[in-house]
Amino acid sequence: MHRIVIVFLLLPILFWGQQTNKKEKVKLVHSDKIESRPDYFDGNTFYSGSVVFQHANGTLSADTIVVDQNEKILTAFSNVKMIMDNNELTAEKVTYNNNTEISTATGDVVLRNPEQTLYTDKLEYNRNTNQAYYNTGGTIVSEESTITSQIGIYNLNTKSNTFNDEVRVTNQDYYIESKNIKHYSEGDYMDFNDETYIQNRKNPRQYIETTKGRYYLGKKEAYLENRSSVYSDGTVLTADDIYFNQNTGYGMGEGDVIIDNPEDQQYIRGGFGEFFREKDSAYVTQQAYAVKVFENDSFYLHADTLMSTKRLEKGLIRAFHAAKYFKSNLQGKADSISFYEGTGELRFFKDPVVWSGVRQITGDTIFVYSNVELERLDSIMIRENAFAISKTDSLTQTQFHQLKSRRMLGIFIEEQLDWILAEGNAQSLIYVEEENEEKPLAPKELTGINRSDCGIIEADVEDREINVISCKIKATSKFYPPSRIPDNERKFPGFLWRSDDRPLVWQDIFN
Numbered sequence: 001m002h003r004i005v006i007v008f009l010l011l012p013i014l015f016w017g018q019q020t021n022k023k024e025k026v027k028l029v030h031s032d033k034i035e036s037r038p039d040y041f042d043g044n045t046f047y048s049g050s051v052v053f054q055h056a057n058g059t060l061s062a063d064t065i066v067v068d069q070n071e072k073i074l075t076a077f078s079n080v081k082m083i084m085d086n087n088e089l090t091a092e093k094v095t096y097n098n099n100t101e102i103s104t105a106t107g108d109v110v111l112r113n114p115e116q117t118l119y120t121d122k123l124e125y126n127r128n129t130n131q132a133y134y135n136t137g138g139t140i141v142s143e144e145s146t147i148t149s150q151i152g153i154y155n156l157n158t159k160s161n162t163f164n165d166e167v168r169v170t171n172q173d174y175y176i177e178s179k180n181i182k183h184y185s186e187g188d189y190m191d192f193n194d195e196t197y198i199q200n201r202k203n204p205r206q207y208i209e210t211t212k213g214r215y216y217l218g219k220k221e222a223y224l225e226n227r228s229s230v231y232s233d234g235t236v237l238t239a240d241d242i243y244f245n246q247n248t249g250y251g252m253g254e255g256d257v258i259i260d261n262p263e264d265q266q267y268i269r270g271g272f273g274e275f276f277r278e279k280d281s282a283y284v285t286q287q288a289y290a291v292k293v294f295e296n297d298s299f300y301l302h303a304d305t306l307m308s309t310k311r312l313e314k315g316l317i318r319a320f321h322a323a324k325y326f327k328s329n330l331q332g333k334a335d336s337i338s339f340y341e342g343t344g345e346l347r348f349f350k351d352p353v354v355w356s357g358v359r360q361i362t363g364d365t366i367f368v369y370s371n372v373e374l375e376r377l378d379s380i381m382i383r384e385n386a387f388a389i390s391k392t393d394s395l396t397q398t399q400f401h402q403l404k405s406r407r408m409l410g411i412f413i414e415e416q417l418d419w420i421l422a423e424g425n426a427q428s429l430i431y432v433e434e435e436n437e438e439k440p441l442a443p444k445e446l447t448g449i450n451r452s453d454c455g456i457i458e459a460d461v462e463d464r465e466i467n468v469i470s471c472k473i474k475a476t477s478k479f480y481p482p483s484r485i486p487d488n489e490r491k492f493p494g495f496l497w498r499s500d501d502r503p504l505v506w507q508d509i510f511n
């Protein structure tokens with residue numbers, strides 16, 4: 001990106017006002033006629049026909065120049081040209097009022113120097129404020145950029161330019177629309193103080209929206225305030241305060257940070273975040289959470305830190321430390337959780353627990369797979385120390401169906417866990433209950449506990465029931481009637497019912 005050249009050319013009108021050299025007088029170089037007539041210009045002296053005045057190293061030429069000695073006003077008409085050093089001004093009329101100390105050029109005003117050209121209908125310079133300005137619309141054209149605005153002000157004291165109303169800046173690298181831009185030559189930066197849109201012309205998918213900010217032209221660094229947004233190839237960084245480096249693609253946000261991927265229908269949010277364009281990755285901390293939107297549902301993921309990246313055009317979200325997951329048909333908790341968008345895979349690491357329907361599932365590591373196209377749960381795999389628990393239909397709080405093994409595989413049908421295969425030292429503890437025929441609406445009555453120990457257990461799952469289909473490899477089974485159930489047989493070692501940890505609504509992930 002080329003830097004913008006914005007200088008108001010140090011207006012040649014100044015040469016006859018502010019820059020008056022007391023040691024040198026204004027000299028008449030040429031005039032076809034010098035007249036003073038009562039019926040022309042209120043009797044003031046006027047010069048006509050190829051008039052040229054010279055002062056120091058500047059010249060003023062016009063078809064007619066009138067000098068009002070009483071009002072101290074100099075007026076040049078028709079084909080006016082002022083030249084000073086490398087600056088040239090042409091206009092239909094130029095007036096300098098020594099009383100107000102205001103110089104005014106009107107009518108097809110063109111101001112040129114080797115760096116740029118200004119086109120406007122009216123241009124004024126005020127010696128009192130040391131400002132030059134136009135308010136009827138103007139265009140500045142340089143080799144590198146074009147700037148248009150309704151109002152333009154150049155402050156000689158601060159060496160700054162202010163452009164207001166319908167400001168447009170265009171060069172080969174970017175395009176800017178704004179209601180207010182202020183450019184400082186010293187420091188080479190621009191301030192935006194109203195609605196502003198900055199687009200990368202080489203890549204229209206990279207642009208900035210802000211209402212207040214600063215942009216360093218040489219460094220290509222933006223400091224944005226007032227809830228700004230940076231758009232980068234489909235990713236949107238929004239925050240109260242943003243730093244963004246266009247060269248490196250690095251962005252940092254503070255205050256309600258949202259890193260959004262509308263095309264993937266997912267975003268992450270928190271108090272602080274960073275974005276890396278080249279790696280197509282981001283991370284967010286401080287009450288961070290992620291949302292993935294599906295057609296009929298959404299999932300929510302919360303942790304101390306969230307990281308998002310893309311691999312082979314598919315998204316990966318990783319949640320670290322005190323991670324929680326919520327979806328209407330599945331909830332989970334672990335030290336860390338990962339979601340792979342391409343495969344619909346969820347991974348729970350370190351002390352994980354997952355809830356599906358009435359069932360609680362724990363293990364060393366848990367993988368949950370979904371059908372990406374149908375957006376439905378497909379299967380669940382538990383590696384090492386697998387443990388599935390569900391409460392019985394009984395009103396008592398101490399009766400739980402239990403299935404335990406080294407590894408476990410579960411299959412979902414219509415979003416409900418339907419079948420389980422437990423492998424490696426598999427154990428089941430099933431509370432057998434029967435309905436009271438005389439009281440069909442009453443809770444089921446316990447008839448006993450059936451314990452099975454096998455190498456492999458296959459079980460059907462329906463509502464709260466776990467029905468063992470087969471028990472293979474060194475199978476043993478034992479039934480305990482209610483009056484003969486030992487206390488140590490009611491729960492397997494490692495049993496822990498964690499219903500208090502379960503998020504019931506998505507907002508519970510922050511608890």
